[in-house]
Amino acid sequence: xxxxxxDPRLPDAASEGRLDELRERAASAGVVDxxxxxxxxxxxxxxxxxxxxxxxxxxASAASGYYGRPLxxxxxxxxxxxxxxxxxxxxxxxxxxxxxxxxxxxxxxDLVRDARWVAALGGALSAPLLISDLGRPERFLNMLRVWKPxxxxxxxxxxxxxxxxxxxxxxxADLVGRRxxxxxxxxxxxxRVVGDAAGMLAAATxxxxxxxxxxxxxATTIPAWNRSVSVLPIHFAASGLGAAxxxxxxxxxxxxxxxxxxxxxxxxxxxxxxxxxxxxxxAHAPLKEGSSGALxxxxxxxxxxxxxLLRLFxxxxxxxxxxxxxxxxxxxxxxxxxRISARDPSLPLGLQEPGHHSEGIETP
Amino acid sequence: xxxTAFLTDSTLCIGCKACEVACKEWNExxxxxxxxxxxxxxxxxxxxxxxxxxxxxxxxxxxxGCGGNDPALLSWQxxxxxxxxxxxxxxxxxxxxxxxVRTEFGGVFIQPDVCNGCGYCVVGCPFGVVDRREGDxxxxxxxxxxxxxxxxLQPACAKACPTQSILFGEIDEMRQRAEERLAELHARGMADxxxxxxxxTSVGGTHAMFLLRGDPRAYNLPSAPEVPTVYQRDxxxxxxxxxxxxxxxxxxxxxxxxHD
Numbered sequence: 001x002x003x004x005x006x007d008p009r010l011p012d013a014a015s016e017g018r019l020d021e022l023r024e025r026a027a028s029a030g031v032v033d034x035x036x037x038x039x040x041x042x043x044x045x046x047x048x049x050x051x052x053x054x055x056x057x058x059x060a061s062a063a064s065g066y067y068g069r070p071l072x073x074x075x076x077x078x079x080x081x082x083x084x085x086x087x088x089x090x091x092x093x094x095x096x097x098x099x100x101x102x103x104x105x106x107x108x109x110d111l112v113r114d115a116r117w118v119a120a121l122g123g124a125l126s127a128p129l130l131i132s133d134l135g136r137p138e139r140f141l142n143m144l145r146v147w148k149p150x151x152x153x154x155x156x157x158x159x160x161x162x163x164x165x166x167x168x169x170x171x172x173a174d175l176v177g178r179r180x181x182x183x184x185x186x187x188x189x190x191x192r193v194v195g196d197a198a199g200m201l202a203a204a205t206x207x208x209x210x211x212x213x214x215x216x217x218x219a220t221t222i223p224a225w226n227r228s229v230s231v232l233p234i235h236f237a238a239s240g241l242g243a244a245x246x247x248x249x250x251x252x253x254x255x256x257x258x259x260x261x262x263x264x265x266x267x268x269x270x271x272x273x274x275x276x277x278x279x280x281x282x283a284h285a286p287l288k289e290g291s292s293g294a295l296x297x298x299x300x301x302x303x304x305x306x307x308x309l310l311r312l313f314x315x316x317x318x319x320x321x322x323x324x325x326x327x328x329x330x331x332x333x334x335x336x337x338x339r340i341s342a343r344d345p346s347l348p349l350g351l352q353e354p355g356h357h358s359e360g361i362e363t364p
Numbered sequence: 365x366x367x368t369a370f371l372t373d374s375t376l377c378i379g380c381k382a383c384e385v386a387c388k389e390w391n392e393x394x395x396x397x398x399x400x401x402x403x404x405x406x407x408x409x410x411x412x413x414x415x416x417x418x419x420x421x422x423x424x425x426x427x428x429g430c431g432g433n434d435p436a437l438l439s440w441q442x443x444x445x446x447x448x449x450x451x452x453x454x455x456x457x458x459x460x461x462x463x464x465v466r467t468e469f470g471g472v473f474i475q476p477d478v479c480n481g482c483g484y485c486v487v488g489c490p491f492g493v494v495d496r497r498e499g500d501x502x503x504x505x506x507x508x509x510x511x512x513x514x515x516x517l518q519p520a521c522a523k524a525c526p527t528q529s530i531l532f533g534e535i536d537e538m539r540q541r542a543e544e545r546l547a548e549l550h551a552r553g554m555a556d557x558x559x560x561x562x563x564x565t566s567v568g569g570t571h572a573m574f575l576l577r578g579d580p581r582a583y584n585l586p587s588a589p590e591v592p593t594v595y596q597r598d599x600x601x602x603x604x605x606x607x608x609x610x611x612x613x614x615x616x617x618x619x620x621x622x623h624d
């Protein structure tokens with residue numbers, strides 16, 4: 001009868017002997033500073049040659065994190081959100097331009113009217129964009145069940161509500177005021193007062209509309225975003241202003257103030273662009289490299305230098321088209337960069353990689 | 365009600381994933397993909413909307429001691445990851461609907477009947493825990509077994525753990541046991557044993573602590589997590605500057621006059 005082959009999973013005598021030796025040393029010394037046994041046939045990972053393990057330097061370690069897997073989750077925001085950043089930002093700035101024109105250039109009634117309508121339509125379009133991005137759109141009113149100043153999203157929801165209502169009221173008052181001027185003149189004064197008050201409120205909330213999105217994006221865990229939190233509100237406000245005056249110019253207005261504001265917005269965009277291009281922060285790589293970098297850079301060039309030059313040469317409509325395209329690309333670029341930034345665990349984990357900052361990270 | 369916490373002792377974990385199964389069963393968490401990652405024996409991947417416990421399989425060059433392995437083999441550490449239930453919780457602070465609340469046990473709980481799936485908590489979590497569930501639209505994460513705790517029971521994962529790697533109890537007691545266990549491990553020669561407890565960061569401490577061997581970063585546990593609320597101060601200051609500048613520019617542009 002042939003001898004049955006030994007089951008390779010059973011520990012052999014040598015291993016057993018070694019284990020006894022280790023146990024004895026552990027009992028006497030408390031600590032065993034020596035290698036143990038290799039469990040034959042056990043599913044223990046080998047130290048070299050296996051892809052995706054520590055053996056090839058791509059495993060779990062202080063240099064690569066947990067197999068290089070992302071630490072953070074990517075933003076869930078869909079295409080509606082960057083479009084909302086564009087629409088809401090332009091609408092907010094348009095309300096500011098409209099209220100300022102009403103106060104400082106009262107004979108420019110058509111400019112005031114159109115600025116109010118850009119603000120009102122932008123506000124009206126913002127709500128469905130944000131609602132359709134929700135995972136449960138039918139519950140959008142839950143946004144208004146609490147007031148939470150520590151949540152930029154809550155601040156935004158309330159601001160949009162106030163802005164949409166007041167900008168809509170201002171535009172509607174303008175419409176009624178024009179009808180009243182033709183017929184019943186007794187209505188003209190109260191309608192104008194209500195319209196101006198609504199326009200002022202729309203401008204006040206419009207200032208928040210154009211800027212809070214920078215805080216919304218910046219006060220997150222995404223490194224490419226939170227390292228820019230001090231620049232993003234200024235960047236987004238300039239982007240919104242550039243788009244707002246450009247929309248008014250494309251509607252046929254050629255008031256010199258719009259051109260001046262277009263130049264101011266382009267200069268601010270050049271400033272924020274230079275700040276981002278010059279900092280060597282590795283967190284900002286997605287703003288400069290790859291498809292998201294191309295979007296951000298194209299948006300920056302179309303928002304800053306291009307409209308500035310075109311305006312200096314008097315090509316205001318061309319500058320307007322460039323600034324609107326630039327503002328749109330900027331918003332999509334920043335959201336795309338955030339997605340890519342979330343995939344890289346090196347900054348949030350504080351990994352030991354050359355060229356990466358790790359100040360303030362305590363290595364245990 | 366006592367303030368409670370998890371203490372996950374990875375030196376006792378055998379990688380059986382009973383915690384993952386118990387969590388899915390008790391909380392009726394749906395299946396979220398049967399994938400082969402190639403990352404050791406971990407095919408769960410990461411915590412997410414439908415993964416509330418995740419056993420990590422960390423392969424490292426072995427340290428001699430503790431009956432260390434054959435040098436030809438890697439040391440194998442297992443650690444069951446979970447929502448950290450932060451003291452300053454980024455998700456809770458970001459939530460605009462009030463769906464995310466703190467329970468009387470100190471945990472962070474998402475009310476599924478309130479959440480509208482805005483997703484802002486997803487970018488508010490410094491540990492990548494909370495996520496939106498595809499096909500449902502709402503966000504989900506570990507509930508700290510709020511329902512079981514209300515009934516005086518321990519969470520399902522801790523109950524199912526066969527090696528007491530997942531300990532659950534009053535938070536001060538857990539911290540004390542962690543210190544005792546750490547001292548014991550060090551005395552036994554495991555000099556690389558550490559306690560991960562983010563108390564000295566802006567997160568302000570967590571209700572899930574981890575005893576690990578080696579660098580916590582190998583377990584995707586950041587040494588210096590930041591609750592993103594800390595960035596708001598700079599953000600709102602910049603917003604105020606931007607709003608002021610915008611207003612001044614608008615006035616200036618119109619003050620400078622109209623058509624000649």
